[in-house]
Amino acid sequence: MSTSTLELATAxxxxxxxxxxxxxxxxxxxxxxxxxxxxxxxxxxxLAPVLAPYNPVDTHPAxxxxxxxxxxxxxxxxxxxxxxxRVIWGARVSLQVGFISVTIGLVVGAxxxxxxxxxxxxxxxxxxxxxxxxxAFPAILLAIAITxxxxxxxxxxxxxxxxxxxxxxxxxxxxxxxxxxxAEYVQAARVAGGRAWRIVFRHVVPNxxxxxxxxxxxxxxxxxxxxxxxxxxxxxxxxxxxxWGFDLNVARGYLVxxxxxxxxxxxxxxxxxxxxxxxxxDAIRDALDPRLRQR
Amino acid sequence: MTTYILRRLALMLPVAVxxxxxxxxxxxxxxxxxxxxxxxxxxxxxxxVAFRHQLGLDQPLPVQYLVYLGNLLHxxxxxxxxxxxxxxxAILDRFPATLELGFxxxxxxxxxxxxxxxxxxxxxxxATGLVAGALPLFGVSLPNFxxxxxxxxxxxxxLRLLPPGGFTSFxxxxxxxxxxxxxxxxxxxxxxxxxxxxxxxxSLLETLAQDYVRTARAKGLAARRVLTRHALRxxxxxxxxxxxxxxxxxxxxxxxTETIFAWPGIGRLAVNGxxxxxxxxxxxxxxxxxxxxxxxxxxxxxxxxxxxxxxxYS
Numbered sequence: 221m222s223t224s225t226l227e228l229a230t231a232x233x234x235x236x237x238x239x240x241x242x243x244x245x246x247x248x249x250x251x252x253x254x255x256x257x258x259x260x261x262x263x264x265x266x267l268a269p270v271l272a273p274y275n276p277v278d279t280h281p282a283x284x285x286x287x288x289x290x291x292x293x294x295x296x297x298x299x300x301x302x303x304x305x306r307v308i309w310g311a312r313v314s315l316q317v318g319f320i321s322v323t324i325g326l327v328v329g330a331x332x333x334x335x336x337x338x339x340x341x342x343x344x345x346x347x348x349x350x351x352x353x354x355x356a357f358p359a360i361l362l363a364i365a366i367t368x369x370x371x372x373x374x375x376x377x378x379x380x381x382x383x384x385x386x387x388x389x390x391x392x393x394x395x396x397x398x399x400x401x402x403a404e405y406v407q408a409a410r411v412a413g414g415r416a417w418r419i420v421f422r423h424v425v426p427n428x429x430x431x432x433x434x435x436x437x438x439x440x441x442x443x444x445x446x447x448x449x450x451x452x453x454x455x456x457x458x459x460x461x462x463x464w465g466f467d468l469n470v471a472r473g474y475l476v477x478x479x480x481x482x483x484x485x486x487x488x489x490x491x492x493x494x495x496x497x498x499x500x501x502d503a504i505r506d507a508l509d510p511r512l513r514q515r
Numbered sequence: 516m517t518t519y520i521l522r523r524l525a526l527m528l529p530v531a532v533x534x535x536x537x538x539x540x541x542x543x544x545x546x547x548x549x550x551x552x553x554x555x556x557x558x559x560x561x562x563x564v565a566f567r568h569q570l571g572l573d574q575p576l577p578v579q580y581l582v583y584l585g586n587l588l589h590x591x592x593x594x595x596x597x598x599x600x601x602x603x604x605a606i607l608d609r610f611p612a613t614l615e616l617g618f619x620x621x622x623x624x625x626x627x628x629x630x631x632x633x634x635x636x637x638x639x640x641x642a643t644g645l646v647a648g649a650l651p652l653f654g655v656s657l658p659n660f661x662x663x664x665x666x667x668x669x670x671x672x673x674l675r676l677l678p679p680g681g682f683t684s685f686x687x688x689x690x691x692x693x694x695x696x697x698x699x700x701x702x703x704x705x706x707x708x709x710x711x712x713x714x715x716x717x718s719l720l721e722t723l724a725q726d727y728v729r730t731a732r733a734k735g736l737a738a739r740r741v742l743t744r745h746a747l748r749x750x751x752x753x754x755x756x757x758x759x760x761x762x763x764x765x766x767x768x769x770x771x772t773e774t775i776f777a778w779p780g781i782g783r784l785a786v787n788g789x790x791x792x793x794x795x796x797x798x799x800x801x802x803x804x805x806x807x808x809x810x811x812x813x814x815x816x817x818x819x820x821x822x823x824x825x826x827x828y829s
Contacts, residue, residue, distance in 0.1 A: 353534045362805075371546060372789075453774075471664070475679070491656055491657055494656040495652060498656050
C-alpha cells in the first residue's frame with residue numbers, strides 16, 4: 221500500500237474560496253477524465269442485463285471454444301458461454317467488491333484510528349500494535365489466510381479485503397486526529413463540557429473526512445485487484461457467477477489448446493478497470509501535491 | 516547503530532506476537548475439527564480424543580494459544596493434513612526456489628526501472644520520455660496472473676522461445692534453470708519495475724532541480740557527468756528504500772506466479788494447500804511470509820543508514 225498516497229491524501233484540494241465544486245474540479249481535467257471512465261464502467265455494470273448479448277451463466281456445450289467472430293465478439297468459453305457477456309456481468313462483482321470492501325476498511329479503520337488518536341495512552345498503543353501486526357502481512361496473503369479460514373465464497377472475500385484495508389484508514393485517521401485534537405476549536409468544545417463522542421462526531425470527523433475519502437478512491441483499485449486474485453485462486457467468487465479472476469483461472473487450463481480468447485476478455489477487463497482507478501488516484505494525488513503538478 | 520537495531524528488534528517483538536495471535540485466531544476460525552481433518556472422517560472416537568489431547572485442543576483457548584506459541588518457538592508449524600509432512604519442513608524445502616524467483620524478479624525490476632526512469636526524467640518532454648513516464652500506470656495495473664498468461668501464450672506457446680512452465684534445479688542444469696526462470700521473473704517483477712520506475716523518475720526530477728546540480732552545470736560539467744556523478748547518487752536513495760515494500764509484493768505475487776508457471780516454491784505449496792483444503796500449510800506459509808517480510812523491512816531500514824549518511828539513528 222503506497223505510503224506516498226497515504227501522505228498525499230492528507231492534504232486537501234487547493235481551492236479558491238467560493239468557487240463551485242464542479243468549477244474547481246474543472247481545473248484538473250485528468251480527474252474528470254478518470255472519473256468519466258469510472259462512470260462509464262459503472263454504467264456498463266449497471267446496464268449489464270441490457271448490454272450483454274447473451275445470458276452469462278447458461279451453458280451450451282455445442283457452442284464451446286468458439287473463437288471471436290460476429291456471433292460471439294470475444295468467443296465462447298469451455299462451457300459455450302459468451303465471453304463478452306461474462307466480462308460485462310463480471311464488472312458488477314468487481315465494482316461491488318471494490319466499493320463494499322473499501323467501505324468496510326474505511327468505517328472500521330477510521331473508527332479504530334479515531335479511537336486511538338483521540339483517547340491516546342494504552343488504547344492507542346494496543347490498537348496501533350494490532351494495526352502494525354495487520355501491516356506486517358503482505359496484503360494479499362492476509363486476505364488469502366482470512367478467506368481460507370472463513371471458507372471460499374464471495375462474501376468472505378469481501379470481508380477479507382475489507383480487513384486488509386483497515387490499517388490504511390486506521391493509520392491515516394489516527395494521524396489526522398492527532399493534528400486536529402490539539403486544535404483550538406476542539407479544546408474549546410472540551411472546555412465547554414462537551415461529551416467525547418459528541419466532540420468526535422461534531423468537530424473531529426468533519427475535519428478529517430476529506431483525506432479519508434480521497435484515500436478510499438485510491439484503495440478501490442487495490443481492492444478490485446485483490447478480488448480478482450482471490451477469485452483466480454478459487455477463494456472469491458464461486459461459479460457460475462461471472463468473475464474476471466475466476467474466468468482467467470479457467471482460461472489458464474486451456475492455454476495449451478490455444479484458446480487464448482478465453483483469457484484476453486477477463487484479463488483486459490481487470491487491467492482497464494484497475495488502470496482507470498489508478499489513473500483517477502494519480503490525478504487526485506498530483507492535484508494535491510503542488511510539486512507533482514509542476515511536472 | 517547497535518542501539519537502533521536492538522530497539523527495532525524490541526519493537527518487532529510485540530508485533531510478531533500479535534501476528535501469531537492473528538494466525539492462531541484464523542486457524543481456530545477454520546471450519547471443521549482439525550483432528551477429523553487430519554485423521555479422516557472414519558477415525559475412531561478414541562483416536563480423535565487422543566489426537567485432540569496431543570494437539571492441546573481440549574484446553575481453554577488461551578492455553579491453546581500458549582501451546583501454539585510454544586510449538587512455533589520450537590519450529591513446529593503443525594503438520595500437513597494431506598501429506599502429514601511437518602509444515603516447516605515443507606516450507607524450508609521450497610524456500611530456495613521462491614528465493615531464487617524473488618531475487619531474479621527484483622533484478623529484472625531494477626534492470627528495467629533504472630534506465631527507463633533515467634530516460635523518462637532526463638528526456639521528460641520527448642516521446643520516449645512520455646512513454647517511459649506512462650509505463651508505471653500500466654505496470655501497476657497489470658495483474659501478474661494475466662501478465663503470466665500473456666507471457667506463456669506469446670513466448671512459451673506461440674514463439675516457443677522459452678518453456679511455458681516447470682523447473683530445473685540450478686545444480687542439475689544451470690542453463691535450463693535460467694531458461695525456466697525468465698518468464699516467471701518478468702511476470703513477478705513487472706509491478707516492482709513499475710513502482711521503481713515511477714520513484715526513479717520523480718526522485719531524479721527532484722534532484723535535477725536542486726541547487727548543487729545547477730552549480731555543477733554552471734561549472735561547465737558535461738551533462739552526462741552531472742547526471743552520473745551528482746544527481747543519480749542521491750536520486751537512487753528513495754528507490755532503495757522501497758525494496759522492503761517490494762519484498763512484500765514479491766512474496767504475495769509468488770503465490771500466483773508460482774502456480775501459473777508450476778514453480779515449486781512456497782507460493783505454489785500454499786495455493787495447492789488452498790485447493791486441497793490443507794489449511795495448516797496455507798496458514799504456516801502465510802505466517803512464514805509475514806515473518807520474512809518483517810525481517811526484510813528491518814534489514815532495509817538498517818541498510819538505509821549506510822546508503823544515506825545524512826540519516827543517523829543514534
